[in-house]
Amino acid sequence: MKKTNLLLLFALVTVLFTACKKDPPENSTTNPTGISQTATISGLVVDLNKEPIPNVAVSIQGTSLTKTTDQYGAFYFHNVPVPKKVSLLFTKDGYMKVARSEETNKKNIAINAMMIPTFSAISTSDNFQANTGGSVELPAHKSKVTIPANALVDKNGNAYTGDCQINLGYLDPSTPEFTTLIPGGDMTAINSENKNGIIYAYGIIKVEMTDPSGNPLQLDKTKKATASIEVGVPSSMLSSAPATIPLWYFDEVKGVWIEEGSATLSGDRYVGTVTHFTDWNCDVWSPTQATITGKVTDNTGEPCPGVVIHTGQSSTITDNNGEYSRRVPAGFDLDVYIKDYHGINKSVNVGVLSEGETKTVNFTISLNKVKGKAVNCSGTGVAATVGLNWGGSYSYAQSDNAGNFTILLPEDIWYATLWAYTGSGYAEEPVPLNFIDGVATVADVFICDINTGPTEFTINGGEFNNVKLNDFNDVKTAKYVEFQEPGMPESIKMLNITFGGTDGFIHITLPKGGIGNYTEADAAGDGQAAHMLRISFEGIGPDQLYLEPSKFNISITKYGNVGQLVEGTFSATCSTYDNPGITYQITNGKFSVLRIPDGDGWGKKHKK
Template sequence: MRRKFHSLTFVFMALLMMLMTFASCSKIQDLLNEGDDDDDDDGGINPPELVEGRMEDIALSGIVRDASGTPIEGVSIVSGSSAATTNTDGFFEFDQIQVVSVLNDRSVVRFSKAGYFDVVRSMDADDDAADGASWEVVMCKKENNDFTSIKTYSSSSDQTLQAGEMKIDMPQDGYKVDGTGLSYTGKVKSEMVYLDPNNERFSEMMPGGDLAAVRSDNSSAQLVSYGMTDLNMYAENGDKLQLKDGCKAKLTFPIPAGMGENPPASIPLWSFNEKTGLWEEEGSAALQGNVYVGEVAHFSWVNLDYPEKQGTVYGYVKDDTGKVLPGVRLSIGQLLAPTVTNSDGYYSHEVPANTAFSITVKAQYYGGISQMAFVNVAALSPGESRRVDITLSHMVRVYGRVMNEKEEGIRSTVWVQTDKDKSELCQTDKEGNFNVYVPKDMKGNATVCARTFRGEEVSKEITIHNEDVPVDLIIGNAGGGSSANMIYIFSEILDDAVWPIPTYTSMKSGVIIVDDTLSLMPDEDAAIGLNIAIPHYEREKNTYQDGVLVYAENLGTRHRFVTAPGKKMKCTVQRNGGNFVFSLEGYGSYVNDSTEEGDENAKLIGKDMSYPLLAAFKSLRNIKPVDAGFPSFTPQLEAKAPFAVLITESGKVGKGGIVFYNGGSSDYQTLKNAAAKQGFTNLGEDNDEKEGTMAVFFYSAKKKALISLEYNPKASGITGKTCWTNAEEQAPIYMMVLDGVTEDMLEKMFEDDADDTRSTRVTARRHLNPISKCKFDGFKKKKMFKKLARLR
């Protein structure tokens, strides 16, 4: 049984293969449908039905900013099995996003970054598909300001938390650990945010985006918000807290400015379902003087909203000379309306009826004008369509298209700059079209710049006077251009070759960093695979020549290329957010497996090959796992773990890693019992009485958490010389812990059942040790294998 794999750099592959040992896809689905046996039963309320999600080919891009409008780099964005990280422009893009089957299908995307409140954005998937959606997202910092509040206090006293004019009264001794249901006493750290509908960035900040809702009778509704709040609470050790069963918090909502005329006696309260992207009715708040007061027994985003039917507003946007204005982004009422005028300056959007609203053009989307331009619109009747035309002051428009060499449109950010000024960033649409309205004082010589999500850039010089300026930008290496993600192999013995390398996007492929070693792992089923290993990797360093290992394989032609001893391979690697762009140039051995012919002096050139980060890890010694940053549900012994590898960054899962213990079977049982007591579902066990080996897997759908344990009595034990390359073989107890493992991810891991465990492991080892598959004579295969093993 032990040890499945000999490389922590391939921990996610190990996870996949080990899970296959115990269950089939159908068994996993059965276990997920059973739910968890947690002590926390949510007060007897039945959990919501499992929402079916699917991945669809919908193009989505966007820019993530903070409340001041500054783009945020390094935001982790996840939608089903797709993941991305914003680049220096706060820009991201997806080709596939998750769609859930509720209210005519909805897209669901989560945005996360340390130090900011998470945002889950959801919109009508049909609109996203039709428009090739371009989103604007604002994330709120966790700090004390006029709409967020951070506070630490004792659980043993009543507390009033306040952000802006919004108040939350917390009960004395009213806390439990989320997930376990255990009562909590001690220090509580609270993180509160309140969004006033009059906040300029309300629509970009709020979860969801279109205020679509489901009433308690399951009918759909369109909401008008009187304000919304979110509260995160944490224990001293970082555990997430919730209100204890039977306890409630009192919410006091102010009546927003402009909404106080004839306020209703009560307004429904709604909570946001992050799986469906919908607001769900959960009670009401009563008018008490000039505030609304209600209670909640569980914290998520809470919204004070009045449901309304819908009408439609439409019209044309022109400047004061009568010229139509295409590409102007409109904010319509409270909705995050992805409404951008078309080439005729036309727009149309559904709005809540019976509610007055405004249509706003924000400065950042129209020339940086000194203040927002807006039109107040009187309430529409249900079903009414009303034309509202908008007139703006004249601005020069710089417009055109960003393309590759094949004239295919490319999604990117675009801006115009001079020596003294720079326009706001704008996004292209799915066809690469852009419209930048430049500030009035931007005249004379200027530069139009475009940058893709992967970091390719292009610019062109222009002159700005009083007329619109058309300009097309061509990025040669972007979006499938002639040399992007291509490998060229030159040989005097075999035919030259050109291989298109796919951008690997599966859950078990991408860039992995362990301490100072970087590896690229391809999709297991990719027709063309590329492995790269870089020892002594440094984030600030871009060029490497010593010790770079490259293995490329074309299954279709049965050709392979591998770096050879004494042959130099130069590798440049640039990081753009969660993506890594590699270029290669060097010599190695090139083999035709069909004829066993080989060239020991072939040259390989690879240009602008982009791959996502799978995970980064760091080694730790003599630690208590939870204290060292492992998830709060991590089982641990009284004795410190002599060695561990912690996930420090990942585009696929949350916190976690691998913990290695010295110990016996009783210690293994202690860890196993600790996991079981938390209500995790046992996915299966693999015990060998003859060998004395044991293994078990636990999963919690509620916590999105996975724990695997293995025990091998014959392991030699962790020593001071142990490192990540040999820890798996030496540790008697091996424990993998991961959070952020969604049900969809778990099911995907079980897509392909293994007919035979041993053959599965052999196949995996061959995949992880590609040098062993080379069949050419005369090459120093043995030394190559040892060199690669040392890197791992």
């Protein structure tokens, strides 16, 4: 086959990919109190600019379960034990920690988090000596914390007199970002009489205190030490701000706000004292609740999953049916809205809801959809978190238990990176998006938990002097595909082996599977199978060479079933079409790839 025919074949394939990255099994030996069920929890972590944050530690409070976000800020807990309300803690150096919580009345739970850098427009950090005391403030947000002298203890309760770092952040309840920044996320609270309710915020500060090594410091309870705080009130909320307001701190394990103390309105801020460092919230408590529920669909009536819905000062995410529900405080004028979701902005004022009232707010939006299925190595559908990233933007959703997923994205996106998570595997692949009536269907996403072995070869000739190439971890698959050459009466099945990465892409097609040897002599015969027998090297080296062998030897040494490994060795003598006089020797070649179910395209993307 000519080079142009091969390139055309590669361009016309259906994208199908697989990847693998071992994660430790979910540890369920330490369960949160009040276990009611198991659930799958996933989400994204972003900064104030909505850029994904990698390497964030995500822990389920009350358990030993911890995950780390990937390069796209995504995390995934598969089928873990959860209480009726689960709380996640997000931590990373250089950012202020945040906890988010959600009721676990569904099997698949989406929880997103937005983290504040130590220094930003709404945060700052400073140092002082504990034996002299100090303060830190955010003048633009009318917020401040003052620590008296000799008032601190270390994590063991010992008096601390050394250097301190204090971080201060401010959350403005009048901004759309507040619903994603606020600890908890649903504004549920327990007052001083141990009664449940929902709070309405007038301002929040986040306070963290550490020694130079990052160890936490606290106020000395034995001295009944206190710190004074000032919490700014947004100008748009000053007219309704009460003269005295309860103070609340967030219980990171229970996932609720707890009343402790009060603050007094002084001009444009609340002033009070606190007995420990945490997130402090100035809120009105409401014992009466209402419910806002609804559904988001497209212009054809199909559900839109993964849409962030803001309900007053809280937010939630539509499920796979496009549905959402959130409890809100009764007696407050509330807006329900979609804010800048892939360019979509819609808002409905629901007014003041009465106790026990349920208000339905539906939205119709116009976005493209990418549909597909997440499957395991055997081709069986699995629950997973699946996302698309393009040009610094992203969108994600959870597949259902059968693996089916729908991801929403703007109408002008034609190429993106598709990724998927399960509890034990990870997949990633750049994909073209071919939309028909606003829907692009991608081939099955294979997520496997099998590690492949070394894949490498040595190349000599031209600009290469016995250079070993071994970065082929982007693609590592073997599968049967159906081909039909022009003029042939029928198609045939060939075993296609593909591996590639930064060092290039290698494609091997064989007329049959099983252990055996193949050379260029086998490709010299008549018939479609002989014509299709080949090995090619694409995008090799800095010059992205395309090498076509004149001689080759391919040996299959291991041939597993679907979900198992196919391994072998290879060597070749090659040249390029542009410079046929230069000979390249390929030696010491070996590959270890995952066999996936039969399909119509080339296998894509398998990571160790």
